[in-house]
Amino acid sequence: MDWTILRELRKMVSNWCSAWPFPSKQESALKALGTEGLFLFSSLDTDRDMYISPEEFRPISEKLTGSTPTASYEEEELPPDPSEETLTIEARFQPLLPESMTKSKDGFLGVSRLALSGLRNWMTAASPSAVFAARHFRPFLPPRGQVELGEPWWIIPSELSVFTGYLSNNRFYPPPPKGKEVIIHQLLSMFHPRPFVKTRFAPQGAVACLTAISDFYYTVMFRIHAEFQLSEPPDFPFWFSPGQFTGHIILSKDATHVRDFRLFVPNHRSLNVDMEWLYGASESSNMEVDIGYIPQMELEATGPSIPSVILDEDGNMINSRLPSGEPLQFVFEEIKWQQELSWEEAARRLEVAMYPFKKVTYLPFTEAFDQAKAKNKLVHSILLWGALDDHSPILTLLNESFISTWSLVKELEDLQSNQENPSHKKLADLHLEKYSFPVEMMICLPNGTVVHHINANYFLDITSMKPEDIENNVFSFSSTFEDPSTATYMQFLKEGLRRGLPLLQP
Incomplete structure (x- = not known):
């Protein structure tokens, strides 16, 4: 997990207020509009000049008049080709299960229905079916010269890191996509x-x-990190962020034919969506965060791409779509693959490309403690979300001195309620006893005893302080690292070793 997420949630409003260039006008606006009115005004006043221009007012105008913004981009179109192949893609969608939300369930107590209206109203896919040209999928082809099996490449490179910050929550409409986007x-x-x-x-x-890889075809596996804005003005923003989209495409090496395509949100874990929404303008109640489960969010081709007409060598049409509208019938040759890589191995490599800290093996919860007993090592455990960044000193220490695991709270609650395995229940009990929302990092003995732990909120407090203000030398910064997060996490691990190693059984 990127630590800037939690830091941003707590500081967004205070930063917004301190950055306002007209404090006296802000006070007047607050008196005239109230906190929620001022917040709506600020969401439109993008240049912070205390004046709503026609362009800034456009989202409200579109909302009130019912008009939709016209697309401000055009795909780079190739000359129309009547014989080019097209494929139909169908969307399958089952809405998020409200009871799966960990903080806002039980009828969403304490959360207004207005704040969740975008989520509640999203019951079906916007377009159940759509037709694409095969060539539209050219961005999924590997870069020129890169044909190594399992070697990741970026279709859309990440422009952010823990060092470059994050993008604003206070947005409603996506920027125009470009190129491969x-x-x-x-x-x-x-x-x-x-x-x-x-x-x-x-x-x-x-x-x-x-x-x-075959003589004429590739199978490409992909992983996409994208999210959706479920609200429009005058409602507050509501962000819906699936853990990932993954899938595969089988296409010819010149992208003129697509044999198969599937994209989906994995649903094998008990939680797979993060949600964040703004519901007020005060610092204490500005952002709410929750996670939940969506059973199905999937796109799949109904069949291989096919041409609508067949031309002879002189360009004359010799066959076309039947008068009934039924497509032409084709028999497709069987693809003989020369090299293949398993789905599991490909998924692991894509995950490491997205999250370099995954170079450390994170085992399933109970398996981690079994291995810790066998190897007489401490367990490095993260409860709820993953953490860490690609810092080689931390990776080295974790690989050498710990068995690592990360778990969702609900998964441990399921273990806790399972009476058939008392040892697993005890491990879950010991973890949940130390857990506080949102993320808890723990160092444990192989029997599950927690010898050291730190909550993400406290971690953020430490890493946002100046070194000279920190009195607790357990979390003092080291001059070895430029990044306070790295230094603090390294100190956390070392303190866990200091406390835990003497307690390991000889």
């Missing part, structure tokens, strides 16, 4: 009309690798 934007628009191809937080973008 266009096809992904069009695909995701089948689910909802406001997809953001680049997420607010790192890692952004889309990464891919080859999983099979």
Whole structure:
């Protein structure tokens, strides 16, 4: 998890207020409009000049008049080709299960229905079916000269990192997609009309690798980090961020034929969506965060791409779509793959490309403690979301001295309620006893005893302080690292070793 996420949630409003260039006008506006009115005004006043220009007012105008903004981009079109192949893609969508939300369930107590209206009203895919030309999928081809099986490449590079910050939450409409972003934007628009191809937080973008190669075809597996804005003015922004989109495409090496395509949000874990929404303008109640489960969010081709007409060598049409509208019937040759890579291995490589800290193996919860017992090592455990960045000193220490795991709270609650395995129940009990929202990092003995832990909020407090203001030398910064987050996490791990190693069984 990018630590800037949590830091941004707590400081966004205070930063907004301190950055306002007209404090006296801000006070007058607050008296005239109230906190929520001023917040709406600020969401439109993008240049912070205390004046709403016609362009800034456009989102409200479109909302009130019912008009929709015209697309401000055009895909780079190739000359029309009547014989080019097209394929039909269908969207399958089951809405998020409200009862899966961890903080806002039980009838969404304490959360206004208005804040969740975009989520509640999103019951079906925006476009159940759409037709694409095969050539639209050219961005999924590997870069020239890169044909190594399993070697990742970026379709859409991430422009953010823990060092470069994050993008504003206070937005409603996606920026115009460019280049290779266009096809992904069009695909995701089948689910909802406001997809953001680049997420607010790192890692952004889309990464891919080859999983099979033949004489004429590639199978490409991909992973996409994108999110959706479910609200429009005058409502407050509501961000819907699936953990990932993944899938595969089988296409010819010249992208004139697509044999198969599938894109989906993985649903094998109990939670797979992050949600964040603004619901007021005060510092204490500005942003709400929750996670939940969406059973199905999937796109799939109904069959291989086919031409609508067949031309002879002179360009004369010799066959076309039947009068009934039924497509032409084709028999496709069987593809003989020369090299293949398993889905599991490809998924692992794409995950490491997105999250370099995954170079450390994170085992399933109970398996991690089994290995810790066998190897007489401490367990480095993260409860709820993953953490860390690509800092080699931390990776080295984790690989050498710890067995690592990360878990969702709900998964441990399921273990806790399972009476059939008392040892697993005890491990879950010990973890949940130390857990506080949103993320808890722990160092444990192989029997599950927690010898050291730190909450993400406290971690952020430490890393946002100046070194001279820190009194607790357990979390003092080291001059070895430029990044306070890295230094503090290294100190956390070392303190865990200091406390835990003497307690390991000889």
